[in-house]
Amino acid sequence: MLRRSLFLPLLLHLLLLFSFGYADPAPNCTRDSPVVDSESQFEMVQHQLRGSLKIRDDCSFRVSQFDMLPGSDVHWWGAQDSDFDNLTAGFIVSNDGLNDTYKNSTFDVHLLSNVSWGMINVLAVWDRAGASDYGHVVLRREEPAKPPPTVFQNCKVLSKNFRLRWSLNVSGDSLEIGLEAVTRITDYMAFGWADPRAEDSDLMIGADVAIGGFKEDGVPFVDNFFITKYSECVKNDDGVAVGVCPDSVYDGPEGVGLANSSMLVYGHRKDGVSFVRYRWHLTKVTGNYDRPVNHSANMKVIWALGPIKPPDTINPYYLPQNHGAENYGHLVLNVSEPVNDCTGPLDAEDKEDQGVIIADANVPLVVSSAPAMHYPNPPNPAKVLYINKKEAPVLRVERGVPVKFSIQAGHDVALYITSDPLGGNATTRNKTETIYAGGPEAHGVQASPTELVWAPDRNTPDNIYYHSLYDQKMGWRVEVVDGGLSDMYNNSVVLDDQQVTFFWSLSKDSISIAARGEKKSGYLAIGFGSGMLNSYAYVGWMDDTGMGHVNSYWIDGNDASSIHRTQENLTHVRCKTENGIITWEFTRPLDPSCRREKRVECKNIIDPTTPIKVVWAMGTKWTNGHLTERNMHSSTSNRPIRVHLLRGSAEAEQDLLPVLAVHGFMMFVAWGILFPGGILAARYLKHLKGDGWYRIHVYLQYSGLVIVLLALLFAVAELRGFYVSSTHVKFGFITILLACIQPVNAFLRPQKPANGEQAPFKRVIWEYFHAIVGRCAIVVGIAALFTGLKHLGVRYDVENVHGLRWAMAIWFLIGVLIVIYLEYHERQRIRRQTFERSNWVLDNSEEDDSLDLLSPSRITADKELVPSVRMEVQLEPLNR
Numbered sequence: 001m002l003r004r005s006l007f008l009p010l011l012l013h014l015l016l017l018f019s020f021g022y023a024d025p026a027p028n029c030t031r032d033s034p035v036v037d038s039e040s041q042f043e044m045v046q047h048q049l050r051g052s053l054k055i056r057d058d059c060s061f062r063v064s065q066f067d068m069l070p071g072s073d074v075h076w077w078g079a080q081d082s083d084f085d086n087l088t089a090g091f092i093v094s095n096d097g098l099n100d101t102y103k104n105s106t107f108d109v110h111l112l113s114n115v116s117w118g119m120i121n122v123l124a125v126w127d128r129a130g131a132s133d134y135g136h137v138v139l140r141r142e143e144p145a146k147p148p149p150t151v152f153q154n155c156k157v158l159s160k161n162f163r164l165r166w167s168l169n170v171s172g173d174s175l176e177i178g179l180e181a182v183t184r185i186t187d188y189m190a191f192g193w194a195d196p197r198a199e200d201s202d203l204m205i206g207a208d209v210a211i212g213g214f215k216e217d218g219v220p221f222v223d224n225f226f227i228t229k230y231s232e233c234v235k236n237d238d239g240v241a242v243g244v245c246p247d248s249v250y251d252g253p254e255g256v257g258l259a260n261s262s263m264l265v266y267g268h269r270k271d272g273v274s275f276v277r278y279r280w281h282l283t284k285v286t287g288n289y290d291r292p293v294n295h296s297a298n299m300k301v302i303w304a305l306g307p308i309k310p311p312d313t314i315n316p317y318y319l320p321q322n323h324g325a326e327n328y329g330h331l332v333l334n335v336s337e338p339v340n341d342c343t344g345p346l347d348a349e350d351k352e353d354q355g356v357i358i359a360d361a362n363v364p365l366v367v368s369s370a371p372a373m374h375y376p377n378p379p380n381p382a383k384v385l386y387i388n389k390k391e392a393p394v395l396r397v398e399r400g401v402p403v404k405f406s407i408q409a410g411h412d413v414a415l416y417i418t419s420d421p422l423g424g425n426a427t428t429r430n431k432t433e434t435i436y437a438g439g440p441e442a443h444g445v446q447a448s449p450t451e452l453v454w455a456p457d458r459n460t461p462d463n464i465y466y467h468s469l470y471d472q473k474m475g476w477r478v479e480v481v482d483g484g485l486s487d488m489y490n491n492s493v494v495l496d497d498q499q500v501t502f503f504w505s506l507s508k509d510s511i512s513i514a515a516r517g518e519k520k521s522g523y524l525a526i527g528f529g530s531g532m533l534n535s536y537a538y539v540g541w542m543d544d545t546g547m548g549h550v551n552s553y554w555i556d557g558n559d560a561s562s563i564h565r566t567q568e569n570l571t572h573v574r575c576k577t578e579n580g581i582i583t584w585e586f587t588r589p590l591d592p593s594c595r596r597e598k599r600v601e602c603k604n605i606i607d608p609t610t611p612i613k614v615v616w617a618m619g620t621k622w623t624n625g626h627l628t629e630r631n632m633h634s635s636t637s638n639r640p641i642r643v644h645l646l647r648g649s650a651e652a653e654q655d656l657l658p659v660l661a662v663h664g665f666m667m668f669v670a671w672g673i674l675f676p677g678g679i680l681a682a683r684y685l686k687h688l689k690g691d692g693w694y695r696i697h698v699y700l701q702y703s704g705l706v707i708v709l710l711a712l713l714f715a716v717a718e719l720r721g722f723y724v725s726s727t728h729v730k731f732g733f734i735t736i737l738l739a740c741i742q743p744v745n746a747f748l749r750p751q752k753p754a755n756g757e758q759a760p761f762k763r764v765i766w767e768y769f770h771a772i773v774g775r776c777a778i779v780v781g782i783a784a785l786f787t788g789l790k791h792l793g794v795r796y797d798v799e800n801v802h803g804l805r806w807a808m809a810i811w812f813l814i815g816v817l818i819v820i821y822l823e824y825h826e827r828q829r830i831r832r833q834t835f836e837r838s839n840w841v842l843d844n845s846e847e848d849d850s851l852d853l854l855s856p857s858r859i860t861a862d863k864e865l866v867p868s869v870r871m872e873v874q875l876e877p878l879n880r
Contacts, residue, residue: 029059033117040137042125043148045378047071048271048345049125049135050150051102059111061123066105067345068125068134069271074098076109077126078119082138084379087124088131088472091115098125103344130421131473133379149266149277152178155342158303158329163342164191168295168335175280175293175335176265179212181305182348183274188213188308188320190225193291194300194330203302203330204230208291211320212267212276213308218374220267222278223318226250226289232309233319246317247289269374272348295336304328352376354476355393359403364451365395369409369474376476385409385468385475392476395466397456399480400487405452407444414443414469417454423467423475436460440469456480458488458505458512459572459587485514485583491648496637500616502526503585506608506645512572512587515540515616520580523622525633527615528604530640532633533558535615536566536604540575540584541622548575549624550584554600560627566601568592606645609719610726613640614650644719659718664788666711671735671781672808674704676815679774684822687829698746705739712736728791731784738777745770782812 031037039054051066075097079090093115111117117139124136138145152165165178179189192209204227212222224247233245241249267276282293293299306323309315354376359365365387372384375392384392397403407415416438420426426433437454444450466475486492489503489512503514515538517524522541529535537553552568568588575584594602606612617633643650678700685693712732716722749770750762785808793801 029057031057033058035117035139038139040139040145041147041151042066042135042137044150044268044270045133045135046270047125047134048273048347050345051105051135053123053137055117055139056108058117060108061111062106062108064106066102066107068098068102069345069347070101071099071127071132071134073129074125074127074134077124077136078115079122079124082122082124082136082379084381084473087122087126087133087136087379090122090124090126093120093123101344101347104342130377131379132377150178150275152176154335154339156333156339157341158191158331159305159327161346162189162303162305162327163346164303165342166335170282170295170336173282173284175282175295176277177210177280178275178277179210180273180275180346182272182346183305184307185214185218185269185274185353186307187274187305188318189274189276190302190304190306190320190323192225192302193293194302195291196300198300200300200330203300207302208289209302210278210280211308211318212264212274212278213318214267214269214274215318216310218269220264220269220276221318222264222267222276224290225320232321233315244320249317250289269353272351272353273346293335296334298332298334300330301333302328302330352394355390356479357387357390357393357395359395359397359401361401361403364404364406366449367405367407367409367415368446369413375473377473380473381471383471383474385413385415385466387466392474394477394479396479396481398483398487399456399458399460400483400489402453402455405438405442405454407442407450407452408446409443409468410445411443412470413474414438414440415452415466415475416442416469417464417466417478419461419464420467421465422472423465423469424472425469436464438466438469442469458482458514458585485516489514491645493641493643493648493650495614495616495641495650496639499618499635499637500524500526502614502641502643502650504643504645509591510587510589511606511608511645512585513538514583514585516583517581517618519618521582521618521634522620523618524582524584525617525619527555527617528606528612529615530613531615532617532636536601537563538584538586539622540582542575542577542582543624548577548584550575550586551624552601560629560631563627564600566599566604568601568604607726608645611642611644611651614643615640647719659714660792663711663715663718664785664792666707666714667732667781667788668785668808670704670707670711671778671785672811672815674700674707675739675774675778675781678704679778680819680822684826701742705743708736708739726787726791728784728787731780731787735777735781735784738773738780741773742770742777745773 033055035055036057037055039052042049042051042053044050047069049066049068051068052064054062054064056062075092076094077087077090078093079086081087093111094109095112096109121140122136122138125134126132127134153167154165156164156166158164161182163180165180167176169176177191179191181187181189183189188211190209190211192207194203195206198206207227209225209227210222211225212220214220225244226247227244229242229244231243233241233243233249235241263279265277265279267274269275280293281290282295285292304320304323305327307321309319309321311317354374357365366389368386368389369383370386370391371382372380373391375384387393387395405415407413409415416423417436418426418433419436420431420433422429436456438452442450442452460480462480464478464480466478468474482488485501485503488505490505492501492503494501499518501516501518503516505512513526515524515526523539524541525532525537525539527535527537532555535555537555538550539553540548540550542548550570550573552566552570554564554566556562556564569592570586570588572585572587574586575582577583590606590608592602592604596602615637617636619631619633619635622631641650678697681693681696681700685696745766748766750760750766753759753763786805789801789805789808
């Protein structure tokens with residue numbers, strides 16, 4: 001019974017193991033393809049990919065001892081050939097993804113139902129996002145395939161970052177050795193055989209080692225060295241070389257560069273990992289400084305990693321420097337014994353070896369094209385872009401700092417900055433891209449270069465690309481880093497108490513805002529209003545995990561429960577802290593596109609033409625959840641600062657009003673006293689003898705017009721511009737336009753009729769137009785005065801605006817009562833004058849401007865005078 005109870009779990013375990021481990025061939029899958037049962041080794045291209053492939057049947061294949069660093073969108077990929085055009089035109093062959101890290105893994109892969117081996121000549125591991133080939137296998141070759149140079153029979157871990165690989169060829173009396181290390185491109189890798197007679201504490205002396213690395217131009221090298229002393233290679237007074245020296249140095253000047261028993265086979269630098277393969281002879285010793293290797297014996301070997309000194313005029317060879325206290329060691333090795341303790345790929349923290357070009361605002365970047373030698377993202381075309389003579393470097397630019405390109409890559413290469421990692425015009429691949437600069441016109445040659453200037457802004461992504469518009473993958477990556485906030489934003493001001501700096505940049509429909517505290521705090525808040533009460537606030541803080549946040553709020557009280565979270569449309573949000581100093585940024589629309597009656601944040605409209613009042617607050621802790629009194633601020637601004645968004649300046653609250661107050665007073669004098677006084681003079685003083693009424697009318701009107709224009713200039717100078725946006729400005733513009741029409745109208749006045757003649761039609765039309773425009777100007781001017789007071793109260797929070805409105809209303813009410821009184825007496829005067837004229841047989845009154853053609857009383861008087869005119873006509877024959 002016990003055996004049965006143990007057998008069932010064991011059987012279930014075995015079934016699960018076979019179900020999820022190695023899959024048997026599908027029962028209906030054939031084995032007709034000629035590539036079935038073929039085996040190949042993957043050729044490493046990127047991501048430290050290694051492994052072997054076996055075609056099991058027409059539907060699947062098995063991958064063994066598979067190593068690979070992770071990717072983002074990696075698939076099994078089929079193509080007709082391994083060149084750039086064929087690989088980029090390939091296709092996915094399996095649903096199995098490859099986005100993880102693989103360490104000596106073995107698994108089966110099934111092809112898609114619509115894919116057969118006849119469609120695949122190259123099987124690759126492909127990253128679709130970057131069109132990157134991690135590694136591939138060519139299934140059909142005209143000649144028998146040789147193992148890739150990265151494949152060896154054995155692998156030994158020397159240290160965490162250094163591995164030794166080798167394959168023994170006894171019949172060829174050689175040892176293929178591979179040195180692989182996570183190290184800088186300027187460092188060396190050393191491995192060799194120690195003197196068998198040396199003590200463990202002194203193994204370096206008398207050692208025969210190979211030192212490999214990469215030259216300054218990226219070409220790999222391996223040289224044979226012999227160690228006679230713990231020092232850099234030098235020559236003593238007798239001219240004898242001592243130290244860590246190449247074998248050729250010991251043979252004298254004529255031997256430099258000739259004696260080298262280690263033969264370089266292959267080398268590459270990928271993903272921050274250096275790899276060189278060389279051939280070492282076992283027993284065939286060519287010099288006095290070479291040690292034979294007994295392949296079947298246990299021999300002491302040494303290794304080291306360290307910086308290397310490039311050749312100069314004194315020493316025309318690469319010389320290793322001191323390896324330090326950790327990067328060296330020794331062990332006993334028998335090369336005939338199989339070893340494979342290397343699990344998984346070497347993973348470097350810094351995988352970027354490509355040169356970095358840092359853009360300078362004052363120095364143009366020379367863009368050219370040349371054959372590809374070490375393109376960072378294979379596969380690639382034969383010709384790629386060079387910047388300042390570096391092949392496809394990483395271009396590092398700062399936000400807000402203009403970058404100047406001098407394009408000399410040829411007329412068939414048009415440079416452009418794009419969001420697409422492949423370039424070559426993404427629309428031709430039915431994809432979208434964002435183009436930041438350049439285009440079809442950005443091409444030139446050395447004799448006639450084209451200049452392109454691009455200024456990345458704060459909304460430019462951290463990683464974009466420079467490419468040719470016509471061909472894919474000719475360029476590489478652009479790193480966009482934050483410069484100073486003053487470079488990324490067009491304007492900045494220091495808020496109250498000089499504890500917070502406020503930055504902004506305006507665009508057509510949006511505004512980008514940043515704030516930086518000048519002292520340590522847990523959060524930084526900015527509010528738009530006279531204080532935090534009844535204001536729209538933005539709070540930036542770091543949570544417990546170190547992630548930055550920026551939230552928007554509406555504050556309608558003085559306690560924590562009065563802080564209400566809003567859902568404003570904030571984009572390009574960033575928040576960071578450096579030494580406790582918080583800096584945050586975001587972009588928001590000037591006018592939120594939402595229903596204002598539904599959400600309070602929809603009323604948070606920013607008018608660039610009107611100053612906004614900005615306050616700040618800091619505290620120790622903020623949270624995304626329920627706020628308490630512990631979240632209240634510990635320091636805050638004492639007064640709001642009025643920020644002029646268009647002017648790019650700020651002023652304290654009390655410093656902004658005087659000029660605008662003078663503007664308002666002058667407008668009141670003009671539209672509340674002078675213009676109405678001039679109209680009253682023309683209306684009610686014509687009965688006086690002489691032209692005194694006319695002089696008063698003209699003097700008052702012109703004086704009012706001059707004061708209006710001066711007041712307008714004061715306002716424009718104070719606000720640094722003339723912006724027709726608010727209701728007050730619109731009324732004022734119409735009023736000033738009507739006021740300016742009147743002098744022109746007066747200049748075009750038709751000639752007055754002679755005594756006894758009827759006024760011509762043009763004169764009547766002119767008087768109507770003059771009177772209507774003048775009265776309309778007064779009405780609109782009064783409206784402008786009231787809207788100006790409202791504007792003053794809303795935007796500048798003047799406390800006595802309500803009283804000023806009542807005072808001005810009473811003033812104009814008194815004016816209306818005066819007009820009613822004068823109009824009543826004027827009608828009485830005209831009625832008396834009409835009665836007196838009705839007794840005259842002949843009308844001897846002089847026709848002058850005292851007769852108001854538009855007066856209703858005049859029309860009545862004319863009707864009453866008609867019988868007198870008829871009587872005059874009837875009596876005319878008697879006078880003859």
